Structures are given as C-alpha cells and as structure tokens.
Amino acid sequence: MTAMPSSPNRRRALAAGALVLSGALALSACGSSDSSDKDSAGSGKTHVVKTAMGDVKVPVAPERVVVLDTAELDSAITLGVQPVGATHVEASKGFPSYLPKDKVSGIKDVGEMLNPNMEAIAALHPDVILTSKIRHGAKYDQLKQIAPTVMTENTGYPWKENFQVHADALGKQAEAKKAVADYDAHAKKVTTAVGGPEKARATEVNVVRFVEGADIRIYGERTYIATLLKDVGLGRAPISAKAKDGFSYDVSPEKIDLADTDVIFQATYGDPRKAKQTQTTGSGLWKNMKAVKSGNVHTVEDELWIQGIGYTAANKILDEMQADLKN
Template sequence: MTRTRTRTFRPRSATAVALALAGGLVLAACGSGGTGGSGGSAGTAGTSTHTMDTAMGRVKVPDHPRRVVVLDTAELDSAITLGVRPVGSTHADVKSGFLDYLPRDKVAGIKDVGAMLSPDLEAIAALKPDLILTSKIRHGDKYQQLSAIAPTVMTESTGYPWKANFQVHADALGRQAEARKVVAAYTAHTKQVVAALGGPAKAAATDVDTVRFVEGADIRIYGRKNYIGTILTDLGVGRPAVVDKAKDGFSYDVSPERIDLANADVLFHATYGDPAKAKETQTTSSGLWKNLTAVKNGKSFAVDDQLWFQGIGYTAAGKILDELRADLAR
C-alpha cells in the first residue's frame, strides 16, 4: 500500500456535494461544509493525511478519521473488529438490520443509511463523514457521488479477498497496529482448532462441504475462492472433489435432484431467504439428502447464514472457528 504523508486535509464543501448529487438529490441536510458536529471531525483543516492506492485510484484520507460511514457488511465487520464505531452503515437484507452476530453494544447508535445495494446518499452526506469505506463491485457506479461527500476508499471486490481488504480498511482507519493483533489472534485461533481436531493430518483426512440454499437461485455448493472457503483452507481440512468444479472457484450450483454431489464427511448448510422458496424444505426432506454420508452419520449442521456467509470479516471468523471446533470435534 503506497502511503504519502501530506498536510492540510480539507473536507468537501456543500457545493461539491450538491454538484455530485445533482440528478435528483437535494442535500437539504448537508449544512454549510463538511466538518463534524459537536463530536468534532478528523476532517478539519490542518489534520494530517496520507494517500492510499485504491481500486479507484489514489485517495487522500485523514490519518485518524472520526466520522466513518461503511456501505457493506465486510466494512462494518472490519470497523467493529478494529475498535471503530461508524457513524453510519447500510443494512443487509435481513429483518434485524445490522447482522445479528455483531455485538449489540458495538453497533448501537450507528445510523442506518439504507439498503446495501441502494445507499441513501442524502443520509450519508447529512452525517458529514470524513471517510467512506466500500468496494468497487458494490458501489463503483456511485464513486463520483460518494467521493464528493468524503474521501472514499474502495477495494476491488469482497468475499474471497477479505484478508487483503481488511488491511486496506485498517490503513484507511489508521488502525494498522490493531490489525496486526487481530491477524495474530486469528492465526493462533486456527492453530487451536486444528489441535482440537487431532492435528493437521486428521483435519486433512476429514472432507468438509458447505451448502447454501438461496431464495431465487440454485443451491450453492461452495468452492475454495470465497469467504468460508478461505477459513476452511486455513484449517487445512479436506474438501470433496465437487468444490473444484466451482465456477471461478466460488460455487458449483445444483438443483435439489443433484444434491448428492454435496456428499462429504461433514456438511454445513445455511439458508438465505424463505426455506421453501430457497428449496431447503424440498431438498432436506428428500431421499438423496438423507442418504448423504454426513446426514446419515449425524455430521450435518445447520448454521447461521448471516454469520457464515454475510459477515465477511475477522469478528465473524472468530465465531465461525468456535463453531467449527465444536462440530468437527464431535
């Protein structure tokens, strides 16, 4: 990450914000300038800054931002993990708003700025942030509007590169030292889980599969190049051959009639949306499902979709490792 120290960071003016959002948005709540309210802002003149290389080019950000807005679940996990409470965040497509696995006291007071795929730009601007975190794959089309509100740091994608993205988030937040401690703790945690499973050889001899039932889509047998796949790789557990058929390494999608391809020693499955519409009900009541090795041996475990597939960060990973240890060591 290229970092160039500079000085005199100045917030975006209300005029710049209005120009960027012209096309229908009226920023009535922007006030006169981008400095913070009574709580102060790291975006005041004279605050030191550094320049980062991002998916959208070089961006100057404050060294210690105080009013951060995050626009996806991975960025929210990163901020909370690093001890930063954002002033605003989008919500996931869940009833609870922010994902349930996040500590309630850590997300209390965070302003909801809309759905993840359609953030409310007026609400974001009204918070007068000095930093916005998201990814190009989610909000690249809104970069100009967002960067007119505040310095916007985008990673290229989400999911599989979550560890590299975390380092970008830490750099943007000025929390590199905290990030090193988080990574070290995660590494130690994985070693503890492997030891609990009987060591590397025994872990590698156990084939583990992950299946996600998704409303409006086929059933996903997850490959190696996704968030949960990286955690399983870190543990060194075995994976069934089907995962190597995954498109771009992400997932191999099947109908209920092909669920036998998910056969493994241990199976973890989650559901996004209505179980009936996601074909979970149909699939798990079928003979093919009941004949899977993991199901017959009592090694099939239903897990929380929010935690295993939507969280995407070190706080989620720590909880997933605890569940893997409990279930795989049975």
C-alpha cells in the first residue's frame, strides 16, 4: 500500500462521516448494483465483477467511469478509458503530470482522494465507480447508491491483480493482456540495459521517501515500487526486509545512514523543508554515505514513483531506471 501521510485536516474530514445526499443522488440514473439487467451504458448489458465487497453487477461496456485514487486513474488511462471524474491527491495540483495531458483533459475533479465529493460524483451520472476498500470502504454504502462500485481490497503492492479487476469492470480484458505483455518485455529490456541479470542482482537499491508530517521512509518489499525493482531483477539492501508489514522502515534524519546502499532513489512528498529532506541531504551523515559519494543517488518524482501505481507509471519508471543505472 502506498499510504498517504496523516494530517489534522484529513482526520477531521474522515471523522465528519457520510455526506447528506439528496437531490444529487436522485440525479444518478444508475442506481445501486442490485438494479435490473438494463443499465445506462450503451449496450444495456451487465456482467458480474468479483470485488472486495462481494459480487457487483456492472455494465459490460461502461461509458461514464469515476475513479477515486491514482491507481484506478492509471488503470483507466492504460486501458484506453477516459474517466468522467477523478479525485486528486492532497499534496498535488490536479491529476498526475506523468499522465498524457490529452488523456486527462476534461476529467472532472471530484475532490481530495480521501474525502471525495459525493454530490459531484452523483452529478456525473457514472456507470461504474472504481476504488479500493482501504481508501473508501467506509463510504461504500454511499457510493453504491450512486453507481455500481468496484473495490479492490488494497492498493499499492497488489497493483497487478487490481489492474485485472479494473480491466474486468471496464470490459477491457484484451487491452489489459497487451499492457501486461508490453510491460514484461520492457522490464526484460531494462535488465539487459543495466548489465544483465547477474549485475542487476548484485546492485542493491533503496527507495527513500521524505514525507511532510512523518518520518523518512525506506521502502520495503511489499510496495508498488518494490515490485518494479524485482521485475528488473535489481537487488535490495538488507534494511528493506526490516520494513514494518513489508511497507516501510521509518527513520529520523539522525539515522539516515541506515538507508545507505549501492543506489538510492529519493522522492519527496510535500514541502521539502517540512519533510526534512533539506536538512537530511545537507547533513554530513548523508554526504558520507556510499551511494552519495559514488554519485548514485537519483532524485525522482513522488507522484510518479510512489503515487502512480499502474502500468502507465511503471513504464515511465522503467525508462528512468534504465537511464539512471545504464552503464
């Protein structure tokens, strides 16, 4: 899972509970997932998708899709579907910049990711809503009143399995098969470019994330980015195996040397000063690390490497890995 840092505003938003939906819900033509076999999508046919909340009946070819997290947005774009609505991440402005502008232009912003605007979603008359239980499980009853809602259990680490659920919900299984095959071939190409399987395996890598309002994260094995490193065949520094629940091993600036290894990819979420990135990378402890001295610390975009979570993001990350690690 790619967890977002906590903040008083977010906690207040989550504690506020369900929004009162009146006229806006009445506008939703889809109704709940227990409607008849007729729906508002073009074909008028439905099929059942297995989700974290049980079986959900969705249109065979939904035309109006709303996505409530970056992973679902990436999946839709990868599969050739332009959502009518999507949420944004609090620390960013608009939708992820790594996505093609022509693919996100015209998508309605329906609020911050952890506090989507239910009335804005309903006003879009969606055929299907894509999200995850970990993000919006508490809002499921509200969401399914607007449209059939397809939730995966989690986000981040199980992104490949989640992608298949998204493809099933969108009726894009053939496109999904091609996306997976293209990615697998791309990963193998990068392995060759960085010196082959043996050299890749001998190169130990850490991913460090400076997070506003939280400790510094050294990412573990059960994360989205770790799956990409594994697919290329890169080695992992021993510290990554100590990550809590496989997600991250958190340290203070005074212990940043625990992140030292052959190669470090570093990202920052939020303000660099508030995230302790500025003070950490300016310290003697940081400057004396092996990866720093050898010039093998690479600054990467947080919204791509950490927030992206999908095949479109993955292929761009693979390109950056190749450029940074190629002989």
